[in-house]
Amino acid sequence: MLNNSLYRYLLLLGDNSLILGHRLSELCGHGPNLETDIALTNHSLDLFGQVRSYFQYAAKIAGEGTEDSVAFLRYEKDYLNVHLVEQPNTDFAHVICRQFLWDAYHLPLMKALMKSKDETLAAIGAKGEKEAAYHLRFSSEWMKRLGDGTEESHKRLQSALDHLYRYSYELFKESEVEKEMKEKGIGADLGKILEEWKKTTEDIFRSSNVSPSDDPPAIAKGKQGFHTEHMGFILAQIQYMQRAYPDMQW
Amino acid sequence: MTQKEINLEEQFQARIDRDESIEAKDWMPEKYRKTHIRQISQHAHSEIVGMLPEGNWITRAPSLRRKVALLAKVQDEAGHGLYLYSAAETLGITRDELTEQLHSGKAKYSSIFNYPALTWADMGAIGWLVDGAAIMNQVMLTRTSYGPYARAMVRICKEESFHQRQGYEIMLTLCKGTALQKELAQDALNRFWWPSLMMFGPKDDESPNTEQSVKWKIKRKTNDELRQQFVDQTVPQAEFLGLTVPDPALKWNEERGHYDFGDIDWDEFWQVVKGHGPCNKERIDARVKAWEEGEWVRDAAVTHAEKKDSRTEQKVA
Ligand SMILES: [Fe+2]
Numbered sequence: 221m222l223n224n225s226l227y228r229y230l231l232l233l234g235d236n237s238l239i240l241g242h243r244l245s246e247l248c249g250h251g252p253n254l255e256t257d258i259a260l261t262n263h264s265l266d267l268f269g270q271v272r273s274y275f276q277y278a279a280k281i282a283g284e285g286t287e288d289s290v291a292f293l294r295y296e297k298d299y300l301n302v303h304l305v306e307q308p309n310t311d312f313a314h315v316i317c318r319q320f321l322w323d324a325y326h327l328p329l330m331k332a333l334m335k336s337k338d339e340t341l342a343a344i345g346a347k348g349e350k351e352a353a354y355h356l357r358f359s360s361e362w363m364k365r366l367g368d369g370t371e372e373s374h375k376r377l378q379s380a381l382d383h384l385y386r387y388s389y390e391l392f393k394e395s396e397v398e399k400e401m402k403e404k405g406i407g408a409d410l411g412k413i414l415e416e417w418k419k420t421t422e423d424i425f426r427s428s429n430v431s432p433s434d435d436p437p438a439i440a441k442g443k444q445g446f447h448t449e450h451m452g453f454i455l456a457q458i459q460y461m462q463r464a465y466p467d468m469q470w
Numbered sequence: 471m472t473q474k475e476i477n478l479e480e481q482f483q484a485r486i487d488r489d490e491s492i493e494a495k496d497w498m499p500e501k502y503r504k505t506h507i508r509q510i511s512q513h514a515h516s517e518i519v520g521m522l523p524e525g526n527w528i529t530r531a532p533s534l535r536r537k538v539a540l541l542a543k544v545q546d547e548a549g550h551g552l553y554l555y556s557a558a559e560t561l562g563i564t565r566d567e568l569t570e571q572l573h574s575g576k577a578k579y580s581s582i583f584n585y586p587a588l589t590w591a592d593m594g595a596i597g598w599l600v601d602g603a604a605i606m607n608q609v610m611l612t613r614t615s616y617g618p619y620a621r622a623m624v625r626i627c628k629e630e631s632f633h634q635r636q637g638y639e640i641m642l643t644l645c646k647g648t649a650l651q652k653e654l655a656q657d658a659l660n661r662f663w664w665p666s667l668m669m670f671g672p673k674d675d676e677s678p679n680t681e682q683s684v685k686w687k688i689k690r691k692t693n694d695e696l697r698q699q700f701v702d703q704t705v706p707q708a709e710f711l712g713l714t715v716p717d718p719a720l721k722w723n724e725e726r727g728h729y730d731f732g733d734i735d736w737d738e739f740w741q742v743v744k745g746h747g748p749c750n751k752e753r754i755d756a757r758v759k760a761w762e763e764g765e766w767v768r769d770a771a772v773t774h775a776e777k778k779d780s781r782t783e784q785k786v787a
């Protein structure tokens with residue numbers, strides 16, 4: 221992989237959107253009703269839109285390749301996404317909870333990127349901020365609906381949170397690259413994002429009547445390229461065409 | 471029928487003959503209402519079931535651009551389903567009832583979606599041929615007598631023609647690509663050509679609904695007329711791609727000014743209609759699964775809304 225910090229930072233950002241967008245895209249056509257199906261597909265579309273911006277920029281910095289070679293032609297250990305986004309669509313509560321934990325991080329991240337010294341990243345942040353705000357509203361509303369709905373929905377949401385909360389710590393564990401980008405005024409300060417994340421999540425957990433478990437963080441080193449067992453299967457699908465029919469235009 | 475009813479029916483037919491649009495609150499013969507519920511819901515179900523074969527390729531799309539376009543297309547179909555269910559609801563039936571009819575097998579949907587999408591080229595062929603065939607029907611329906619249906623069609627048609635162009639463009643890219651890609655394209659055409667012709671329904675002399683439908687302007691062209699129109703339009707497009715339409719009998723007929731084409735395998739057509747196509751069971755199973763797994767979610771939303779209402783009432787009191 222190219223040894224350039226901005227390049228790696230773009231992968232880190234883009235891979236999260238790529239894998240979460242993929243998870244959401246698996247649901248298209250299978251949602252609990254048409255309205256939610258359409259809404260979650262919108263989320264997925266927004267995320268893939270961002271992926272394209274990140275990876276077009278990454279390819280430009282690398283001086284070779286395209287958004288597609290960046291997205292489809294790396295080996296697993298070269299993907300830098302966190303484990304949270306790899307978690308499967310176990311049920312709708314997991315989908316919403318995963319989304320909420322992510323959105324509460326993503327919105328302040330976008331706001332921070334808007335102020336990036338890097339113009340391209342600032343533009344991506346500005347566009348992403350509006351989308352992330354909408355996503356967060358949507359997932360927060362659903363957190364409340366499920367948490368304050370039926371006994372079953374509450375139980376499912378709590379169990380989704382028990383499973384997923386352990387993975388949220390990784391979002392804020394600053395990697396070397398993130399540290400360097402922060403110091404250069406290009407990347408976000410994860411400490412500040414964590415503060416906002418805590419406020420948002422505590423508020424919504426309260427109105428959803430769920431509580432995060434005090435289980436210790438799951439050991440997760442996605443940012444260093446170590447993934448869950450799900451990742452190989454995700455890539456098998458994402459990369460299928462590019463691997464089966466190499467070097468062709470589609 | 472009483473004299474009053476006969477008069478009402480005559481007036482109703484006169485309105486249709488004058489090309490007036492019939493609205494939800496207008497008087498209409500019971501049979502008109504029932505036919506429309508059947509047809510509009512069948513159309514809505516087709517949009518929803520139609521999401522499945524293409525949905526099958528979203529996670530494997532070969533490029534980000536194609537992935538986004540396919541995802542947006544499948545999402546459009548969900549939107550079409552929504553408009554159409556709403557149009558059907560104006561006739562006094564609920565979306566839940568309609569969904570139940572789909573799941574129980576009482577309601578039909580377009581048989582084309584009971585064929586599997588096996589390769590990426592099928593995303594091209596489906597857009598080009600299936601959306602293309604759908605447009606032929608739907609353009610005609612933008613002028614149908616029932617207002618809410620006609621208006622839904624106007625919106626839908628714009629998106630369908632976009633889908634068709636997108637599908638054709640996928641085919642074009644494949645045909646300009648490697649030999650392997652062109653093979654994929656030809657194979658997709660081979661598999662989807664005949665099922666696409668079947669989309670227009672049985673032959674006119676075996677289609678009992680056609681006459682009444684023409685009278686009510688639900689149909690302005692017969693199945694066979696539309697099928698011919700589709701063949702005439704599509705064959706030159708296949709030629710432009712450099713692909714061979716899998717019909718040895720296909721030939722331009724100078725005298726008629728149309729293509730002659732071979733016989734459709736009507737046995738296969740009826741088998742698929744009766745539920746024995748390659749994917750009938752999988753399609754309905756997938757819909758039922760989504761619906762059943764979503765039940766607790768829909769319940770939660772309703773319960774939460776009720777709780778919220780009662781809390782605001784308490785506050786107000
Ligand atoms: Fe459609």
Ligand SMILES: [Fe+2]
Nearest residue numbers: 547601630633
């Ligand atoms: Fe379509």
